[in-house]
Amino acid sequence: MIAKPATKYHPMAAVALPDRQWPSRTITRAPRWLSTDLRDGNQALFEPMNGERKMKLFMELVRIGFKEIEVGFPAASQTDFDFVRRLIDENLIPDDVTIMVMTQSREDLIARTVEAVQGAPRAIVHLYNATAPAWRRIVFGMNVSQILQFISHHVGYLKQLTDQQPQTQWTLQYSPETFSATELHVSLKACQTAIAAWGAGTGRPIIINLPTTVENATPNVFADQIEWMDRNLSPREHIVLSVHTHNDRGTGVAAAELAVMAGAQRVEGCLFGNGERCGNMDIVTMALNMYTQGVHPQLDFSDITAVARVAEECTGIPLHPRHPYAGDLVFTAFSGSHQDAIKKGFAAQSADAAWEVPYLPIDPADLGRTYDSVIRVNSQSGKGGIAFLLEREHGVVMPRRMQVEFSAVVQRHTDASESEVDGGALWALFQQTYLPAHPSATGTPAPLVVCHGHRLDEDGQGIELDVTMGGTRQTLRGQGNGPIAAAVDALGLPLRVDHYEERATGTGAHAQALAIVEAAMEGASGATFGAGMSHNIVTASVQAIVSVANRLAQRAGLAGQGVDTHRAETGAATDAARVASNA
Structure with a gap:
């Protein structure tokens, strides 16, 4: 039984301020x-x-x-x-x-x-x-x-x-x-x-x-x-x-x-x-x-x-997914009625008008968030269980923010096909979206980067990539405090890696390493994910960087285009000269 407040606690006395002014004021700066x-x-x-x-x-x-x-x-x-x-x-x-x-x-x-x-x-x-x-x-x-x-x-x-x-x-x-x-x-x-x-x-x-x-x-x-x-x-x-x-x-x-x-x-x-x-x-x-x-x-x-x-x-304190403005789920609608109102709001919203989308008190784009996860399926809408199926059937455990992003991909797929997705179709969609070893969907631009192989230095601080970049086959070198940083350096793109994790997707001789990277890039809206899967964790990590680079490049309008590779070629030549000099 909770004690009666009157017997244990001292309520705060009111302030004698009968002509208080603050209730009629507003915050103007x-x-x-x-x-x-x-x-x-x-x-x-x-x-x-x-x-x-x-x-x-x-x-x-x-x-x-x-x-x-x-x-x-x-x-x-x-x-x-x-x-x-x-x-x-x-x-x-x-x-x-x-x-x-x-x-x-x-x-x-x-x-x-x-x-x-x-x-x-x-x-x-x-x-x-x-x-x-x-x-x-x-x-x-x-x-x-x-x-x-x-x-x-x-x-x-x-x-x-x-x-x-x-x-x-x-x-x-x-x-x-x-x-x-x-x-x-x-x-x-x-x-x-x-x-x-x-x-x-x-x-x-x-x-x-x-x-x-x-x-x-x-x-x-x-x-x-x-x-x-x-x-x-x-x-x-x-x-x-x-x-x-x-x-x-x-x-x-x-x-x-x-x-x-x-x-x-x-x-x-x-x-x-x-x-x-x-x-x-x-x-x-x-x-x-x-x-x-x-x-x-x-x-x-x-x-x-x-x-x-x-x-x-x-x-060391994780942000609650429902934290105002910044939580992973604050711009995500599961309710069917909310989804319908938000869709109609987006359709009615013009770029030069005051923000007036139902259920969204602020434009996610003003905070660097994309609209990809605003409307998301779950079990209540009959298309849920995405994360559960991928983990159960393929051992893929996605970070929460990746779950939000991928569920929007699945939503678009189910809307187009007007059908449910089973485990096999879900896995194929995951591969097509995130794994660079699998071809892009028909009609999408060719990837900016195709990686044919790599070689990691003995000290783990440098890497050599054999890539086709912007349509040109070339060898790139990069340095960093590990394979991820070295691969980003080698590509020479303005990538910012926000999160990296790796895990096994099975047990025994058939287990493969799954690497997942969350990154952002100058000129591309929001952050996104890339993944790589291989029996070798370094290979999986490089694949994940290539994957996220291609996905961000597509957002930035670089996919399928030639890029200025002068920095990369010059860096590779300089590295080669230094290696030769040290030999």
């Missing part, structure tokens, strides 16, 4: 964004990121367009300290990007934090302490007066250290942790104490960041709290009002949206909402919510699949 993926998101991982994974995610955040990035908690982790120093020492921070580091209010930690960012052109130091009654009583054993003295002392100590390094443009970010559970007059006193101790004003910027450290009320209550603080903070013109919402009640995005309507100028969060407990505010969701309302978020999510793959690789 993007807030300042801060990504905390590398700090708050990282500390919530079962296995925190190492330096290389952090660097890859940092570079992706820069590419997306973040201008403020919280890069770590350097006083708490040598890995974080070294990462921050690398960013500064190797001049890896773009001129228009400001890094932020976080520290608790302790003198030794503050000193170590300042040491970590010494020499940076710009730095935000994020100082925080909890202010809510339970934390004051249970954790710190302090009253309000003591908390205020605590804030003044530690902000003053940070000011003393940073004033000694005028070559860096310093900004204080102060957070009254547990703000949403703190009495408003106490929160205001805490923030005003930090503002005074920092000496905020012209040339001395300050960010006041108000978090729902633990989300404990409906979003409208948080909006009231933000509007009250917005009205009472002073000097308001020298303060950037920021919010950091969590998702304990599942309303982190809604709370941040209403907070912006209530006066917040800056929003913190993680790309896909990773963070402690139920996570931080999901920046992708909030940004694309704005986009669907005609407000550009000033962040680039035009290839949302690539962003998701980088985030998954760096954090």
